[in-house]
Each structure stands twice: as structure tokens, then as C-alpha cells.
Amino acid sequence: MNQALSRRGFLHLVGAFGGSAAVYQAALGMGLLPTVAHADRPDIAPIGGKRRTKVVVLGAGISGLAATYELRRKGYDVQVIEASHRAGGRNLTLRGGDLVDESGYPQTCGFDRDPDLYFNAGPARIPGHHSALLGYCKELGIQLSPFINDNRSALVQDDAMFGGRPIRNREYITDTRGFIAELLAKSLKPEQLSASFTSADYSRLLEYVRQFGELDGRFTYTGSARAGFVKHDYTGPEKLKQPLAISELMRSGFMYVMSFGELDDQSAMMMEPVGGMDRVVAGFMSKVGDCVRTHSQVESIRLTERGVDVVYRNDGKRTLVQADYCLNCIPMQLLAGIEHNFPPEYSGGFTAVKRGKLFKIGLQMKERFWEREGIYGGISWTMQDITQLWYPAHGIHRDKGVMLGAYTFGDDVGEKWSRMTPAQRIEAAIQQGEKLHPGYRSYVEHGVSIPWHRMNHMLGCSARWDDSVRDQWFKRLQAPVGAHYLIGDQLSYHSGWQEGAIHSAYHAIADIDKRVRGQAAQVVAA
Amino acid sequence: MKVRLAVLAALAFVTNVDAADKPDLSYCTVCHGAHGNGNPAIRAPKIAGMEPWYIRRQLELFRDGMRGTHPDDYPGHEMQPVGVRLRDDAGIEAALAYVAGFQPKTPPATVDGDTKRGSSLYETCAACHGAKGEGNQSLGAPALASRTDWYLVTQLQNYKTGLRGDDARDTNGAQMRAIAATLPDEQAIDDVVAYINTLR
Numbered sequence: 236m237n238q239a240l241s242r243r244g245f246l247h248l249v250g251a252f253g254g255s256a257a258v259y260q261a262a263l264g265m266g267l268l269p270t271v272a273h274a275d276r277p278d279i280a281p282i283g284g285k286r287r288t289k290v291v292v293l294g295a296g297i298s299g300l301a302a303t304y305e306l307r308r309k310g311y312d313v314q315v316i317e318a319s320h321r322a323g324g325r326n327l328t329l330r331g332g333d334l335v336d337e338s339g340y341p342q343t344c345g346f347d348r349d350p351d352l353y354f355n356a357g358p359a360r361i362p363g364h365h366s367a368l369l370g371y372c373k374e375l376g377i378q379l380s381p382f383i384n385d386n387r388s389a390l391v392q393d394d395a396m397f398g399g400r401p402i403r404n405r406e407y408i409t410d411t412r413g414f415i416a417e418l419l420a421k422s423l424k425p426e427q428l429s430a431s432f433t434s435a436d437y438s439r440l441l442e443y444v445r446q447f448g449e450l451d452g453r454f455t456y457t458g459s460a461r462a463g464f465v466k467h468d469y470t471g472p473e474k475l476k477q478p479l480a481i482s483e484l485m486r487s488g489f490m491y492v493m494s495f496g497e498l499d500d501q502s503a504m505m506m507e508p509v510g511g512m513d514r515v516v517a518g519f520m521s522k523v524g525d526c527v528r529t530h531s532q533v534e535s536i537r538l539t540e541r542g543v544d545v546v547y548r549n550d551g552k553r554t555l556v557q558a559d560y561c562l563n564c565i566p567m568q569l570l571a572g573i574e575h576n577f578p579p580e581y582s583g584g585f586t587a588v589k590r591g592k593l594f595k596i597g598l599q600m601k602e603r604f605w606e607r608e609g610i611y612g613g614i615s616w617t618m619q620d621i622t623q624l625w626y627p628a629h630g631i632h633r634d635k636g637v638m639l640g641a642y643t644f645g646d647d648v649g650e651k652w653s654r655m656t657p658a659q660r661i662e663a664a665i666q667q668g669e670k671l672h673p674g675y676r677s678y679v680e681h682g683v684s685i686p687w688h689r690m691n692h693m694l695g696c697s698a699r700w701d702d703s704v705r706d707q708w709f710k711r712l713q714a715p716v717g718a719h720y721l722i723g724d725q726l727s728y729h730s731g732w733q734e735g736a737i738h739s740a741y742h743a744i745a746d747i748d749k750r751v752r753g754q755a756a757q758v759v760a761a
Numbered sequence: 762m763k764v765r766l767a768v769l770a771a772l773a774f775v776t777n778v779d780a781a782d783k784p785d786l787s788y789c790t791v792c793h794g795a796h797g798n799g800n801p802a803i804r805a806p807k808i809a810g811m812e813p814w815y816i817r818r819q820l821e822l823f824r825d826g827m828r829g830t831h832p833d834d835y836p837g838h839e840m841q842p843v844g845v846r847l848r849d850d851a852g853i854e855a856a857l858a859y860v861a862g863f864q865p866k867t868p869p870a871t872v873d874g875d876t877k878r879g880s881s882l883y884e885t886c887a888a889c890h891g892a893k894g895e896g897n898q899s900l901g902a903p904a905l906a907s908r909t910d911w912y913l914v915t916q917l918q919n920y921k922t923g924l925r926g927d928d929a930r931d932t933n934g935a936q937m938r939a940i941a942a943t944l945p946d947e948q949a950i951d952d953v954v955a956y957i958n959t960l961r
Contacts, residue, residue, distance in 0.1 A: 318791070338788065339842025532787060534795040548787070571802035572794025574866075586802045654838055689839065691791050694803055 273366050274738040277745035282310035291556050294564035295527050296324025298722040298736035300519035302562050302744050315527040316547045319692040325357035328511030336691045342657050345681040346599045351630030354597030354637045355512040356685040360505045365734035375518030382507040383628040385496025386613020392671045393487040393618040401671050406462045413456030414481045416448020488618045535574035538717035560747050564723035568695045581716045584708035590695025592649025592688040596641035596664045600678040603636040619667040640664040653686035660684040697731035784846045786859040796863040799909040804836040806912035810865030813857045815903040820844050820853050827928040834924040870958045872910040879956025894960040901933045906960040917950045
């Protein structure tokens with residue numbers, strides 16, 4: 236019985252004795268399953284003794300709330316100071332009656348009060364690998380549902396192709412791939428490949444190209460079920476759509492975003508909290524809300540011998556907080572206007588990192604017309620300024636729905652939107668939306684616009700690190716200065732995502748834990 | 762009970778309107794920084810210690826669309842709708858009173874330039890703004906010393922390129938625009954501001 240076991244045979248044996256978890260662990264060890272490393276949730280030592288370590292958290296955004304939750308569980312004395320009227324930072328879900336706190340243009344959200352009529356004005360989707368955030372959703376009882384990000388039945392519209400007529404996303408992707416595959420199959424010769432390519436390899440390569448573009452027996456692209464059918468009437472034979480003219484398709488800037496739904500952060504399976512992304516905020520607040528003070532603007536942060544002194548103003552009254560440590564998720568562009576005694580080689584970073592100018596519009600539609608067009612969730616793209624339309628995956632087949640009517644990322648286009656009044660923005664969004672969905676205007680009941688670089692207590696989204704700024708500043712700003720830690724998605728390699736915010740919080744509180752343990756050890760030794 | 766609910770609803774409505782109508786002045790420091798001492802990251806200047814008559818005029822210009830409306834003046838446009846929100850004299854008075862409560866700080870000098878050349882260029886400025894940059898209300902010229910220097914640079918550029926002082930109704934601005942046009946080059950702006958920094 237000295238016969239070597241095959242890998243599968245070995246796994247079967249492990250499973251028989253150790254159960255499936257053992258199989259999984261063994262498989263990881265043998266390199267059969269792909270694994271991805273995550274930032275670990277720090278194992279904070281509980282605080283004992285009479286004097287509890289005091290931590291002041293500046294900003295009740297996701298990083299501040301996650302850090303507060305973790306530290307309080309372990310007995311730390313935590314106080315959170317938040318400038319705006321609400322907790323959550325950019326995790327903002329708008330419902331009827333909510334204030335949209337834009338500088339100069341305060342708006343009141345006019346959506347109907349209904350559990351399905353809300354708009355996630357900040358983060359709106361959670362990828363399956365954002366394990367820290369998903370872990371909190373599980374722990375805090377936040378119910379999740381699938382989020383549809385990529386929908387091949389949604390539209391692509393560009394004035395540069397087909398005279399501006401929208402096409403289905405699947406048509407663009409399939410027809411361009413078909414053309415590219417046919418071109419490659421017909422021009423690729425065995426002699427162009429290196430000697431290590433055998434003729435069998437060449438045949439396999441051609442076969443891959445055929446499958447890639449769904450070419451026929453003669454390596455010609457004549458249409459594909461991937462691009463869709465002329466009609467869906469199953470009483471008769473199916474008829475493929477004719478391939479679209481490649482010269483038209485190539486004119487569109489959509490080529491720059493066509494692979495968006497394949498990105499690590501944007502591909503299925505994605506989730507959203509049932510009832511709005513701010514269920515995450517509500518989950519944290521149910522645990523730590525009693526130590527969060529809103530309407531409190533920080534005026535000064537001073538490093539001291541003992542720790543950090545913070546002065547904040549609430550209703551005209553100034554209050555001094557003295558803490559052993561400070562976790563600060565105030566956006567750097569605002570921090571640059573707060574008094575402090577940080578060394579310049581630290582505070583210089585606040586102005587070096589630029590603020591992004593993301594912009595969103597939410598529209599309450601009196602009818603879910605997109606579902607009649609066969610679009611259930613997902614994103615349509617247009618090369619107009621609105622860039623994207625999102626169709627809600629919640630509340631399917633109900634009468635009304637709240638759509639995303641614009642989501643833009645570039646600074647120039649963000650500034651363009653913010654120069655308009657809120658009413659002008661909605662009007663522009665309606666005009667542009669008409670090009671994708673004729674009659675669009677007639678469905679719009681109410682609109683809200685959120686230029687994140689104009690929202691009070693934020694004035695930017697998200698931190699823009701270019702390579703040279705990152706090389707110069709990131710490590711310095713990620714490290715503490717005295718007992719002060721800068722946190723938030725701004726201090727991560729994943730700005731604009733809640734997971735980045737949580738990882739930055741983990742990084743900081745793990746360091747505080749280390750220092751607190753070190754002090755405890757010194758006391759014991761003394 | 763029905764009546765009471767109706768009264769409550771009416772009250773809630775009134776509160777809402779009131780909140781939307783009355784600008785919360787603590788928003789000033791969101792952009793302009795603690796005590797209104799300025800925020801270079803978002804190009805919001807120091808307003809602490811600014812003359813009330815000058816602030817009033819600028820708020821009126823913003824409110825009435827004479828400043829911050831040029832499409833290329835982005836930071837100006839960030840302020841413009843805030844001016845509109847202040848709406849009337851009462852709003853502006855309240856803002857002036859609020860700003861008067863700030864404790865001004867001397868901002869750091871950030872502009873490099875040839876102070877000698879700046880000194881001779883400043884002779885033109887001194888006629889209105891005073892030899893020590895102390896300002897002159899009767900001429901409508903604000904103090905320049907101890908302002909955020911990067912803001913002075915931006916404003917001179919804005920005057921020079923017509924982003925500010927372009928509206929015929931803004932007579933002080935038009936005057937300043939004409940004078941800024943005499944600054945021979947970009948370097949002259951840095952030089953004169955570097956000199957103004959020596960007047961603190």
C-alpha cells in the first residue's frame with residue numbers, strides 16, 4: 236500500500252476524516268483554490284484597571300465609526316465629534332424630507348416616503364471581497380441583497396455613433412469582439428509565432444479566437460446570441476440581430492469603459508444593504524451612537540505631552556476634549572483650515588493631496604419604465620455629461636422607483652455640474668436622459684443632486700493621490716504624529732470605498748493597541 | 762386630537778421653512794477654516810480681521826452676481842451662491858457680526874518673489890491701499906497686510922484676466938482691474954505680494 240496518493244485522492248481522505256472545512260484548509264495549503272489576503276481585524280487587548288484609555292474620534296464617517304465600535308468593545312473610553320447634522324460621512328442615503336446639505340444650495344429631498352424610494356448618494360455597492368465591511372453587515376444584522384452593477388441589456392448611447400441612437404450594451408461588446416476576433420483569425424499566421432508555438436498550439440489559439448468572438452466555421456462573424464435577437468417571440472424561429480457597423484462602434488468613447496463591469500471592485504457578485512447603504516451607519520450607531528456628538532465643528536487639534544487636545548464648537552459654545560489618542564477622519568481638505576500644531580512635514584500633505592469632485596443625481600420616477608424595456612437593474616452608459624444611469628434592483632415591479640440620473644467622476648465635469656443651480660442640473664440631466672429613453676422627462680417627479688465637493692463638512696470626494704504625491708506623503712500621513720492618527724478612505728489605497736476606510740481604521744487602532752500594551756507592560760515591570 | 766396633529770404638522774412645516782430660510786453662519790468656517798483664518802486646500806481666503814465695509818461690499822457683489830459668476834472663476838463660484846443665500850441686509854449684517862467674533866491669526870507666508878522689485882511695483886498700490894497695506898475705506902481699498910498671500914496672488918491674476926472686476930456695475934473692481942493690467946508679468950504679481958508680506 237505504498238502507492239502515492241493523487242492530490243484529489245488525498246483531499247477526499249482529508250474530507251472523510253475532517254469535514255469540508257478541513258478539505259478547504261488543506262486545499263489552500265496545496266494551492267488548489269485561489270486565495271486573497273485581507274487586512275485583518277485587529278485583536279485589541281481589553282482595557283482593564285481604573286483609568287480607561289481615552290480616544291477622541293474626529294468625524295463619524297465609516298472609519299471613525301468602525302474604530303469606535305472596535306475600541307469600545309474592548310473597554311476604551313471613546314468620544315466622537317461630528318461636524319454635520321448626521322453621522323455617516325459620505326455614506327448618505329437620501330429619503331423624502333432629508334436635507335441635502337450643499338453649500339449655498341441647501342435642498343430638501345422630495346421623494347415620497349416609501350421604503351423602496353431612496354437614493355444612495357455616496358457608496359451604493361459592496362463587492363464580495365470587501366470582507367471587513369461585509370463582516371460588519373453580518374455582525375450588526377444588516378440584511379443584504381444582490382446589487383446589479385453590470386447589465387448587458389442596459390444601454391450605450393453616444394452622439395458619435397449611429398447618430399446618437401442608443402444600442403444595447405451586449406451589442407457593442409459582442410459585435411466589437413466578433414470583429415476583432417475575425418480580424419485576428421484571418422491575419423494570424425503560424426510563422427508570426429515564436430518557434431515554441433507548435434502547430435497544435437496554433438490550432439488551439441485559433442479555436443480560442445473563434446470562441447472569443449463566436450465566429451462561424453469559416454472564422455467569420457455573422458452575429459451571435461450574445462448580441463441578442465431581433466425579437467423574443469418563441470412561437471417562431473429565433474432571428475439574430477445583424478452585426479452593427481464596426482466603423483460606427485469604433486467612434487464611441489465607450490471603449491474606455493466597456494470593461495468596467497469586469498473590474499475587481501465592480502464585477503458580480505455585488506451586494507447592497509436592504510433599505511439603503513446607511514443601514515451600515517445605523518448598525519454602527521445602534522452600538523456607539525451614545526458617544527457621537529453631531530453639529531460639532533472641530534476648531535483646533537493640538538499635540539500635547541499627554542496626548543491630544545481638541546477644541547470643538549457646538550451651538551456657539553467651545554469645548555475642550557483631552558484624550559490619550561486621536562483618530563481623525565476629517566477630510567484633509569478641511570483639516571487644512573483647522574488650527575493645529577502639527578509639524579509642517581506632516582501637515583504639508585493636507586494641501587498636497589487633491590480633492591475629487593464626484594457628482595450624483597437621483598430621480599424619483601413615477602413609473603419604472605426601464606423594466607418595460609427589459610432592463611432590470613444595472614447601468615446604462617452615455618458619453619454625455621450624466622455618464623451613467625442606474626436602475627434600482629430593489630422594488631422591482633413596484634409603481635415608482637428612484638433612478639440614478641447622473642454619476643460623474645472627472646473634476647472638470649464635476650465643476651460644470653456644480654456651477655449650475657440644483658434646478659438647472661435636474662433639467663440638464665433630464666435632457667440628456669431623453670437620448671437614452673424617449674419620454675424620460677414625463678416620468679420625473681423629483682430630483683436631488685449631490686456635488687460632493689460642495690457638500691458642507693466634506694467639500695470633496697474622494698482623495699486624489701497621484702503617484703508622486705503618494706510617494707512623498709502617504710507613508711508619512713499614514714503613520715501617527717504623536718498620538719494623532721489620520722484615518723479614512725483618504726488614508727488608504729482604496730479611496731472612495733468604505734472598505735478602504737475600515738482598513739485605515741484597523742491600521743491605526745492596531746498601532747494604538749500596540750502602544751497601550753507596551754505601556755501596560757512597563758507598568759507591570761515597574 | 763385631530764386638531765392637535767394639524768397644529769403640530771403646521772409647526773413642523775414652519776420650522777422647516779425657517780431652517781431653510783435662515784442661513785446657519787457656522788457654515789462660514791467649513792470653507793474659511795477655524796476662526797475664518799483661511800483654508801489653502803480649497804482656496805478659501807482668510808476673512809478674519811477683514812474690514813466689515815469690505816466684506817459687506819463683497820457679499821453684495823456675490824449676491825448680485827457681479828463676482829464669482831465668470832465661468833473660469835471656480836473658487837469665486839463656490840462663494841457666489843452663499844452670497845445669494847444671505848439675500849438681504851439683515852443676512853449680511855448677521856454674517857458681519859459673526860465674522861467680527863473671529864480671532865485673526867497671521868497666515869504663513871507662502872509666496873516667493875523679489876521684494877525689491879515688489880517694493881517699487883507697490884508704489885502704485887500704496888496710493889489707495891496705504892504705504893503699510895493698511896487700507897483706506899474712503900477710497901474703497903481694503904487692507905492687504907496679513908491676508909492669505911496665495912489669495913492675493915489669485916485675485917491679482919483674476920483682475921488681470923478679467924475673472925474679477927469684469928462687471929461694469931462693480932466700479933471698484935473695474936478700477937482694480939485696470940491697475941492689475943499694468944503689472945507687466947506673472948512674476949510681478951509674486952514680487953508685489955512678496956513685498957506685501959513684509960508689511961505685516
